[in-house]
Amino acid sequence: MSQSKQEVRYAHLERQVARLERRLADLHEVDRRFVTARLASFGLGILAGFIALFSVGLEASLLIFGVTFIAFAVLVWLHQRTQRTIAQFEGWAEIRRTHLARMRLDWVEIPPRPWTNSTPRTPLETDFDLLGDRSLHHLLDTAVTLGGSQRLRAWLNPDRPDLAVIHQRQAILHELQPAHTLRDKLTLAARLAAAADTKAEPETIWDTQPLSDWLTETNAPDPQLRPWVWLLSSVALLNLTLLGLNLAGFIGAWWYGSFTVYVLLSFFKASTIRQDVFSEAAALADGLRPLTAVFSHLENHSYRHQPHLRDLCQSFLETDTRPSRRLQQVTRIVNGTGLRRNPFLWMLLNAAVPWDYFFVYQLQQLRHKLADELPVWLEAWFEVEAHCSLATFAYLHPDYVVPEVKSGKETPLIHGRGLGHPLIPRAERVCNDFALESPPQVILITGSNMAGKSSFLRTVGLNLVLAYAGSVVPAQSLTTRPMRLFSAIKVTDSVADGISYFYAEVKRLKSLLDALQQADKLPLFFFIDEIFRGTNNRERLTGSRAYIRALVGENGAGLVSTHDLELVHLAEETPHIQNQHFRETVEQGRMVFDYTLRPGPCPTTNALRIMALEGLPVDNHGEN
Numbered sequence: 001m002s003q004s005k006q007e008v009r010y011a012h013l014e015r016q017v018a019r020l021e022r023r024l025a026d027l028h029e030v031d032r033r034f035v036t037a038r039l040a041s042f043g044l045g046i047l048a049g050f051i052a053l054f055s056v057g058l059e060a061s062l063l064i065f066g067v068t069f070i071a072f073a074v075l076v077w078l079h080q081r082t083q084r085t086i087a088q089f090e091g092w093a094e095i096r097r098t099h100l101a102r103m104r105l106d107w108v109e110i111p112p113r114p115w116t117n118s119t120p121r122t123p124l125e126t127d128f129d130l131l132g133d134r135s136l137h138h139l140l141d142t143a144v145t146l147g148g149s150q151r152l153r154a155w156l157n158p159d160r161p162d163l164a165v166i167h168q169r170q171a172i173l174h175e176l177q178p179a180h181t182l183r184d185k186l187t188l189a190a191r192l193a194a195a196a197d198t199k200a201e202p203e204t205i206w207d208t209q210p211l212s213d214w215l216t217e218t219n220a221p222d223p224q225l226r227p228w229v230w231l232l233s234s235v236a237l238l239n240l241t242l243l244g245l246n247l248a249g250f251i252g253a254w255w256y257g258s259f260t261v262y263v264l265l266s267f268f269k270a271s272t273i274r275q276d277v278f279s280e281a282a283a284l285a286d287g288l289r290p291l292t293a294v295f296s297h298l299e300n301h302s303y304r305h306q307p308h309l310r311d312l313c314q315s316f317l318e319t320d321t322r323p324s325r326r327l328q329q330v331t332r333i334v335n336g337t338g339l340r341r342n343p344f345l346w347m348l349l350n351a352a353v354p355w356d357y358f359f360v361y362q363l364q365q366l367r368h369k370l371a372d373e374l375p376v377w378l379e380a381w382f383e384v385e386a387h388c389s390l391a392t393f394a395y396l397h398p399d400y401v402v403p404e405v406k407s408g409k410e411t412p413l414i415h416g417r418g419l420g421h422p423l424i425p426r427a428e429r430v431c432n433d434f435a436l437e438s439p440p441q442v443i444l445i446t447g448s449n450m451a452g453k454s455s456f457l458r459t460v461g462l463n464l465v466l467a468y469a470g471s472v473v474p475a476q477s478l479t480t481r482p483m484r485l486f487s488a489i490k491v492t493d494s495v496a497d498g499i500s501y502f503y504a505e506v507k508r509l510k511s512l513l514d515a516l517q518q519a520d521k522l523p524l525f526f527f528i529d530e531i532f533r534g535t536n537n538r539e540r541l542t543g544s545r546a547y548i549r550a551l552v553g554e555n556g557a558g559l560v561s562t563h564d565l566e567l568v569h570l571a572e573e574t575p576h577i578q579n580q581h582f583r584e585t586v587e588q589g590r591m592v593f594d595y596t597l598r599p600g601p602c603p604t605t606n607a608l609r610i611m612a613l614e615g616l617p618v619d620n621h622g623e624n
Contacts, residue, residue, distance in 0.1 A: 127529075128465060139422065288370075315376045414479070421462065436557055456559075485525055488529070528561070
């Protein structure tokens, strides 16, 4: 039997991991040998030096100590290089192991995301399992930075899908999907940089906001500093000229006067030259260096066949403002201000020229520029990380398809073949066809307990969320148009607010009617699971009938699942209501579900069967 694309991709990644693990085993053996060699060279060298000192003389002993020091230093350098190589190979292996875990939905091996315990921003995040542990975000998110993870989270919450944005993301997805080496390099560089910046484990989420806040919290550059630097420079130039003429014998010691003026002027604005200003330069360099290690990949990457990605990364390609150039400028300031550690040389330079003033001015100007430029770089990087998450998802699932998202009333609201649930393992996943042409349409989905109604609602919802995010979808094909999404699936009560489950559900359903009645160019697609489950059977049936009738005729369409088979008769009142269902069978005393969506109302129920199968007393006269 021939392998599927998914199986081929999985086997390829397994072979890569196996090769990396073999290479790591060799490198760890080399690492152990370096440890032994360092101890041996140091110990034997010291021993030989002392033996030579007492048997040959001081000169021979010093020679042996010198050779020992050089040999030990070389071994340390080679050992550190090997350890850096080990860290890189371990990073490569971990990235690919995580890829395999994402493919087989091994949640334990997929790194946790920062949103596991966050409060959902929208009902969609709760209803469609978009956020938290074992969620769609958990599955997709490969971002190392908090900003990149936040960006993907925003993309998975489509408020008003924009067709142009969707097509742009799909274009970048097309360029990034085969560029798996670039994506993995960016991830590895970011993990190593994050570990260096935060002194934390490589898997720790990297928050770059403190650096941005630190840059923007300062005031604008001192406007008086530039003319003051020019004034001091002019006086210093005059002073050096007069000193040169004096030494040449052309004039007297006139430079005494100019030097006195220079010293007085320097002390007049000495408060500008604070000791902590120079530590700021080092702090700025330390903050930029990890970022530049990542940005360098985007600076030096060839975008020959990736025009859309190039447009996204344009801020890294500008010659005068690219991150590496700014880091070089910061490094020069750090080197210049570092002369304070040598008091004699520092005093000599400042006596000749306004050395400190010049670098303080340069630091103020550069920090002011970086306060404007860094958010632009980070914005582009967060976008790249979110795009890489979607591209990795597409790469790991080569049989998923890019949905066709179009505008216009001739485009169906949704037309999908083989729609699957991305959070259900492939071996257990059942795919269904589903189509809904235009509003107003309501699909009533009936079926027994555990037959798959709720999962199907989430299947449709998740496919639409992925489509609007610009991602591939688990389907044979999907055509849709931009729509607002509204869900009432996991409605919860609130004891703290004194809200019962039923009242919370009523409020949520009222919000749906309000959204449907809004004048909007985008139709509303809604999902309601087990309507009015919080009240008794008689009132639930009466309320459900009236509510479903109210849904028809508005600017929207959607799915309503229910246990109430009496509601299926609503389809006889209007062609805008259709019945579809899931069913089950009893085989060898156990319930069997095929999770296949079928047209028409459900012909069976299973509550009493489940009760009977578990040994509970059942009145057979009440069985449907």
